[in-house]
Amino acid sequence: MSAQPERSLRWVEACLLGDVPRQGARVLETSLGPVALFRTADDELYALLDRCPHRGGPLSQGLVYGRRVACPLHGWSIELADGQAVPPDEGCVRTFPVRVEGDRVLVGLPGGEG
Amino acid sequence: MRRLVLVGNGMAGMRTLEELLKLAPEAYAITVFGAEPHGNYNRILLSPVLAGEKTLEEIILHPRTWYEERGITLHAGKRVVTIDRARRVVRAEDGTEAPYDRLLLATGSRPVVLPVPGHDLEGVVTFRDIADVERMLEACARGGRAVVIGGGLLGLEAAHGLHRRGMNVTVVHLMEHLMERQLDAPAAALLRRTLEERGLRFVMPARTEALLGSGRVEAVRLADGRELEADLVVMAVGIRPETELARAAGLHCERGIVVDDTLQTYDPRIYAVGECVQHRGRTYGLVAPLFEQAKVCANHLAGLGWARYTGSQTATQLKVSGVELFSAGDFQGGEGCEAIVFQDPGRGVYKKLVLRDDRLVGAVLYGETLDGSWYFDLIRDGTPVGDLREHLIFGQTHLGDAGRGGGDRVAALPDEAEICGCNGVCKGAIVRAITEHKLFTLEEVRAHTKASASCGSCTGLVEQILAHTVGEGYAPSPKEKPLCPCTEYTHEQVRQAIREARLTSVRAVMDYLEWGSPDGCPTCRPALNYYVLAAWPGEAEDDPRSRLVNERLHANIQKDGTYSVVPRIWGGVTTPRELRALAEVAERFQIPTVKITGGQRIDLLGVPRERLPDVWAALHEAGFVSGHAYGKAVRTVKTCVGSEWCRFGTQDSTGLGIRMERLCWGAWTPAKVKMAVSGCPRNCAEATIKDLGVVCVDSGYEIHVGGNGGVKVRATELLCKVATEEEVLEYTAAFLQLYREEGRYGERTAPWIERVGLSYVKARIVEDAEGRRALYQRFLEAQRHAQRDPWAERVRERQRRPEFQTLRATA
Numbered sequence: 023m024s025a026q027p028e029r030s031l032r033w034v035e036a037c038l039l040g041d042v043p044r045q046g047a048r049v050l051e052t053s054l055g056p057v058a059l060f061r062t063a064d065d066e067l068y069a070l071l072d073r074c075p076h077r078g079g080p081l082s083q084g085l086v087y088g089r090r091v092a093c094p095l096h097g098w099s100i101e102l103a104d105g106q107a108v109p110p111d112e113g114c115v116r117t118f119p120v121r122v123e124g125d126r127v128l129v130g131l132p133g134g135e136g
Numbered sequence: 137m138r139r140l141v142l143v144g145n146g147m148a149g150m151r152t153l154e155e156l157l158k159l160a161p162e163a164y165a166i167t168v169f170g171a172e173p174h175g176n177y178n179r180i181l182l183s184p185v186l187a188g189e190k191t192l193e194e195i196i197l198h199p200r201t202w203y204e205e206r207g208i209t210l211h212a213g214k215r216v217v218t219i220d221r222a223r224r225v226v227r228a229e230d231g232t233e234a235p236y237d238r239l240l241l242a243t244g245s246r247p248v249v250l251p252v253p254g255h256d257l258e259g260v261v262t263f264r265d266i267a268d269v270e271r272m273l274e275a276c277a278r279g280g281r282a283v284v285i286g287g288g289l290l291g292l293e294a295a296h297g298l299h300r301r302g303m304n305v306t307v308v309h310l311m312e313h314l315m316e317r318q319l320d321a322p323a324a325a326l327l328r329r330t331l332e333e334r335g336l337r338f339v340m341p342a343r344t345e346a347l348l349g350s351g352r353v354e355a356v357r358l359a360d361g362r363e364l365e366a367d368l369v370v371m372a373v374g375i376r377p378e379t380e381l382a383r384a385a386g387l388h389c390e391r392g393i394v395v396d397d398t399l400q401t402y403d404p405r406i407y408a409v410g411e412c413v414q415h416r417g418r419t420y421g422l423v424a425p426l427f428e429q430a431k432v433c434a435n436h437l438a439g440l441g442w443a444r445y446t447g448s449q450t451a452t453q454l455k456v457s458g459v460e461l462f463s464a465g466d467f468q469g470g471e472g473c474e475a476i477v478f479q480d481p482g483r484g485v486y487k488k489l490v491l492r493d494d495r496l497v498g499a500v501l502y503g504e505t506l507d508g509s510w511y512f513d514l515i516r517d518g519t520p521v522g523d524l525r526e527h528l529i530f531g532q533t534h535l536g537d538a539g540r541g542g543g544d545r546v547a548a549l550p551d552e553a554e555i556c557g558c559n560g561v562c563k564g565a566i567v568r569a570i571t572e573h574k575l576f577t578l579e580e581v582r583a584h585t586k587a588s589a590s591c592g593s594c595t596g597l598v599e600q601i602l603a604h605t606v607g608e609g610y611a612p613s614p615k616e617k618p619l620c621p622c623t624e625y626t627h628e629q630v631r632q633a634i635r636e637a638r639l640t641s642v643r644a645v646m647d648y649l650e651w652g653s654p655d656g657c658p659t660c661r662p663a664l665n666y667y668v669l670a671a672w673p674g675e676a677e678d679d680p681r682s683r684l685v686n687e688r689l690h691a692n693i694q695k696d697g698t699y700s701v702v703p704r705i706w707g708g709v710t711t712p713r714e715l716r717a718l719a720e721v722a723e724r725f726q727i728p729t730v731k732i733t734g735g736q737r738i739d740l741l742g743v744p745r746e747r748l749p750d751v752w753a754a755l756h757e758a759g760f761v762s763g764h765a766y767g768k769a770v771r772t773v774k775t776c777v778g779s780e781w782c783r784f785g786t787q788d789s790t791g792l793g794i795r796m797e798r799l800c801w802g803a804w805t806p807a808k809v810k811m812a813v814s815g816c817p818r819n820c821a822e823a824t825i826k827d828l829g830v831v832c833v834d835s836g837y838e839i840h841v842g843g844n845g846g847v848k849v850r851a852t853e854l855l856c857k858v859a860t861e862e863e864v865l866e867y868t869a870a871f872l873q874l875y876r877e878e879g880r881y882g883e884r885t886a887p888w889i890e891r892v893g894l895s896y897v898k899a900r901i902v903e904d905a906e907g908r909r910a911l912y913q914r915f916l917e918a919q920r921h922a923q924r925d926p927w928a929e930r931v932r933e934r935q936r937r938p939e940f941q942t943l944r945a946t947a
Contacts, residue, residue, distance in 0.1 A: 034945035041938055045655065045681040050943045059943070063655045080697040083685040083745075085658045092658040094685035094693050096590075099658075110573075110584045129945070 031119065031130035038125045042067070047082040047091070052131055057118060058082035059129065060102050062089055067120040068102035069129045075100075075113030137165045140437065141226055141236040143216045143381065145170025147179060148410025148426040149242025150198055155434030157206065163438055166208045167234045169226065172265055173213035175199045178574070179265070180423055180606075183290075183455045186269050186297030197574050209234075219385035221403060238437060241382055241393060241401070241408040245375040245421065250285065254347030260369045263294045272368065276301035280367035283307075283356045285344050287314040289454060291372035292327075295336055296456040298370070306364055308356065309340035310373075318452045318463035322479070323486050323502040330459055330484065339364065377412045377419050392419045397444045399433040409433050415447060422450045427576065440652070443624055449516045451508065453603065460547075462508035465498035465515045466490060473497070478529045487529055494522045506546075507531035509599050523893045532596070546600040555597050558590035563601060570605045578602060593847035620659035622652045627880040630664070634671045641668060641677040658684070663881035666768065669804055670876050673918035686766035689939065690926045691748055699748060700741040702765035703755050704801060707775045707794035707813075708736025717758030725751050735772030735810065737763055749940050752927035761925040764801070768882075770809045770872070773797040774822070778815030778832065787832035789815035792861050796830075799865055800872060802923040803915070806879035806888070809872065824852045827885040828871060830864055833857075837864050841871060841897065842889035850886045853894050856902045870901050870911035873918070877911075 036050045042061040049072055050057045056072035058081045066089065072082045079095030089102045099108040105115040119130040140156075142149045145168050153166065170176070176198040184190040203210040214228035225235045247262035249255055261271045272294070275282070279302060284295040287309030299305045307314075313324035328338060343359040347369055356364045377392035388394050388402040392414030399407050399415075409429045411421055420426065425448035435443035451464035469475050469490040478487040485503035489496060489511065495518050499511040510532040514521060521528055549555075551564030569575060569584045578599055582589040588598040618624050625633070630649065639645045642664045646656060656664065661682035668676040680688050691699035703718070718738055722730050728742035743751050752762075764771060773796045776782065778789030793813040800811070812823040813830040823829025825845035829852050831838040836859040840852030855871070858864055874897065879888040889897060901908050930937060 036945060037943050041943070043681065043938065046939070048938060048943050050945055052945055056942070077695070078697075080693075080745075083689070083693065083697075085661060085684060086681070087655050087657050087661065088653060095695065097658065131945075 030133040032133050033121065033128045033130050036069075036127045036129050039067075039122060039127055040125070042127065045086045047084075047086065049080075049082045050129060052129075054116075054131065056080070056082070057129065057131075058091075059120070059127065060086055060091060062086060062102070066102075067122065067127060069118040069120045070100070070102065070105050071116040071118075073115060074098055075107060075115050076111070081115070138163065138237040139235055140164035140166045140238045140240065141234050142166065142168045142240045142242060143219075143226060144240075144242030144244055144410070144412070145172065145174075145176050145210070145212060146242055146244050146410065147176065147197070147423060148244070148430055149240060150176040151427055151430035152240060152242070152409050152433045152437070153208070155431050156437050159434055159440065160438035164238070166206075167211070167236075168203065168208055169211045169214055169216045169228060169232075169234070171213070171215040172267070174266060175202065175210070175212065177266065178606075180455075182263070182266070182269050183293035183297055186263075186272060186294065187300040188297075189300075192266065194571065216381060219381060219406075221385055221406075224405065237405065239406045240433070240437070241406060241412060242410045243378040243381055243412040245411040246378045247371065248374040248376055249371055250344060250373060252344055252346050254349065254353065255371070257347055257349050257353040257369075258351060259349070259353040259367060260347060260371065263290055263370055263372050264375075272298065272370065273301070275368040276303055278367065279303065281306070281365050282368040282370065283364050283366040284370045284372055285356070286370075286372035286374070287311070287338070287340060288317065288372065288374070289315060289452060290375075291370070292331070293455055294370045294372050296331070296334075298368070299334065299336055303368070305335075306337040306339060306366075308342050308344055308358070308364070309338065310343055312341050314338075314340075315454075315463075318467070318500075319461070319502075320467055320488060320500055323461070323463075323488070323500045326484060326486055326502050327454075327459065327461060331456075375411065375421055377414065379412060382408070382412070390414055397432075397446060398436045398441075399429055399445060400436065407433050407437065415445065418447060420448065420450065422452065423576075424448065425450060442650070449512070451512045453505070453508070460501070460503055460505040462499070462501040462505040462511075464508070464512050465496075466492075467498035467500045469498065476525075476529045489529055491521065491525075494520050496521050496528070506600070509596070509603065519891065520893045520895070523895055546597055547604055555601065556585075556587035556590070556594045559586040561585050561587040566598060566601050567605050570602060575602070576606060591847045619663060620657055622657055622660050623649060624652075625649055627663070631667050631671065634667050638672070639668060640672045640675050642679050642682045644668075656682070662687075666804060666806065666881050670918075674921040687768070689745065689748065690752075690762055690766060690930065691743065692766045694741065696742075698742045698744050700739050700765075701743055701748070701751055701755070702733065702737050702739050702763040703760035704763040704797075705737045706797050707773055707790055709775070709790055709794065714758065714760070717755075717760075721751060721754045721758070724754065733765070733772075735765075736774050737765070737772060739765070746940055746942055749930055749937075753931045756925075756928050756931055760927075761801075762927045767804065768807050769805055770797075770800045770803045770811070772810055773800075774810070774812040774826070776813075776815050776820040778813075782815055784818060785815035785832070786834045787815060787837065789813040789821065789830070789832050792830065792832075792837075792864060793821075795861065795865060796868055799869060799919070802925075803872060803876070803919060804922065805872065805876055806881050807884045809875075809885065811868070825849065826852065827875075828852075828868055830868075836860070839864065839867050839871075842886050842894070844884060844886040846884075848886070853889070855894075855898060866908065866912045867901060869915040870908045871897070873911040873915035874900055876915075876918075 042048050045063050047058045047060045058070050058072040060068045072080050074093040076098045079093040081091050083094045084091040090099050092099050098111050105117040107113040121128045178195040178197050181195040216226050216228050218227045225233050227233045247264045261268050282298045282303040282305045284291045284307045287307050295305045295307050313321050345359045346357045347353050348355040353369050356366050379389040382393045383389050393408045393412050395408050395413045395415050401408050410426045432443040432445040454461045473490050473492045476489045488500045490498035496514045549563050553563045555563050566587050575581050588595040619627050645664050665679050665682040685693050727740045731739040733739050773793040775790045775793035779785035809827045811828045812821040812826045814821040814823045815832050823831050824840050825843040829840045838857050839855045841855045843852035844850045
């Protein structure tokens, strides 16, 4: 599943940019469940449901490399941009749009949820 | 866009394109010319097609749609006749032209046709392509007699196929014995006997003088005057690199098109791969080397420019169902060589291993080829085999499938036999993945099926299934394995660079060695982090982002995302006070499961990430430190009660175990390290299946190393015997330091010792006293920096560690 169209989104403030370590992640508690907020080595931010499509592992605790994260449980690699498992593994995890305003990191959740 | 033209729509050229598309999908507009009117197919499987064991459709690797989907122009059935190097254009027979910026020649080879009278009669065929197979099948439909000229690999496969199709087959061979380039006389004799029992006839040694007939072949006349009736004659007397096109274009050719280590010809715009090339004086007719060439060539076509091809070792297997035969290296031996031979005529088993200078240089196996890939690895890697010599001929008895069917021949296993116990993958699923996805390497099978991707104990079995399913097209992992796909450098080369260029961070290594990816991958980052820490203790920067979750969070992640916490219990000895403290922590934090571990410790399971620092703080207060149960690190020292209590105890095994653990805790190692001390040879601490185990005896201490009780049970080997506890400590530290410096990341002590040999370890630790003391000093120096309790540190700096805190959204 990809991100929702802009207008039905509710933007919530997750944290400040400096709170997310490079090549790392933070976990954001939402009504949809935990969302992993990733920051790549070159400072791109991505938000994915913190649940690997394979066996539900917490992706936030995986090793971040390039624009991917390797799940800590069984090593599936997931594309941060679209949540797709890297072939030949097959699966997909929900993604959410991320916006940075000044120092503040905002995550777009489906309207009414958060 | 630049233009790439491939001449030769076969396995080598197409493999190069596949590798190129992986590296640089947009680099070229690609045109492919093929003389045959098909997409690319798996030529090595023509034999099973002839024998009726596979269909043509099953061996197609790239159907026409594959080319279309990638925007590749395919001219199938158009033979290229000229290369105009000045205009940079190739032209096919029918006048089709294609301009190029880079040209890749993969013209393969042509079968040798004996220039005897009658060679051009109808009914005389070679065995090279689909058209040949179709001609043979037509002949089979009519039935009758077939004569195959040539008793080599290809000839015998043709003979077998024709026989299976109901022909009456005679093989005429020039030499004294069959497959003389792959087999010695005894193995060849066994092969001949087997094939004769199946109904093939052999006439050898015999030279073909003429093929007789008017219009159509009717008989083969031999030099001794004999005549053999024939309705079909198959010439399988060898292949020759196809160089005509290259020669005509003025490219330098000898036996093949001469290329350098980058697969470039003498014209820098023109590359060549496969059977048509000659590299360092050698030509290759098997598939595995072609794939290695393809990888290197693609690297240069993609403009990366760092890969080198330095030649290949090859091994042969015969694709005649029911005949098990393996041959590799220099199997004849000669001056300075020794042969180890095993023969069991009753079972039809013959094995010969040729050794030179303490290394395996060649092997011939007949009837039992289970160990072929292991021998091949030993040959290719030049592993010293002195320590293995006694058992060498019997094979790698624990060939990585311990406890799961031992000597079962993989071919005989049913499809539903479970091969990978970790991931529940059965043989049928592996075979299906190999055929459906056209897989050739262990890595590909791992990626698609997960078989052998977890604990790795079934790697040997998976490799055999692969070899058996794809025949000799199976591409064994390259000799010098790069550390990971981000680099061409091996573990050893990377470590050397770290030492010599004083590289002290993961980033510095990647920059210095021009890593192929921006920030590595889950394979290389943890390895590099370990290597810099091991090389430069106190100086190197420990990058938590390059550690996997367990080492980063100092706890073991569980299937539900919670963690387990194991405090250190020195030598497995505890006190009522400690136990009370543990019980209180367990109750206070509502730990769901409390479990005694195999390493004589207590495991607190089910702690959520956010609570870890609180649990550690409570344990820290009670005097506990981290047990490193989560790390590639020194884990436990298991002990028995020894002379303090036991009526058989000879030494204070408990006290010694505690001293060892105090000395070694905190050390990062290539893989986990478990130790044990037993107080007498009854060995209640099971010291002989540990990475290092001490067995106390009345006169001192035996030090055993390289054991493993896990996936692949391996008993330790005796390193030496010493007299005092002080010596035990020094030897232990020196052993660990040698392993820390030379073991590959992820490699346990058991495979490390199998790789370098116990003699080597003895030479460094036992025989070289000065070297041992130097290792011991380096270990102590490293420990000065390593022996810090990570739990205590995390407790202190809690506010600065975000990973233990979960964010809450604010609108």
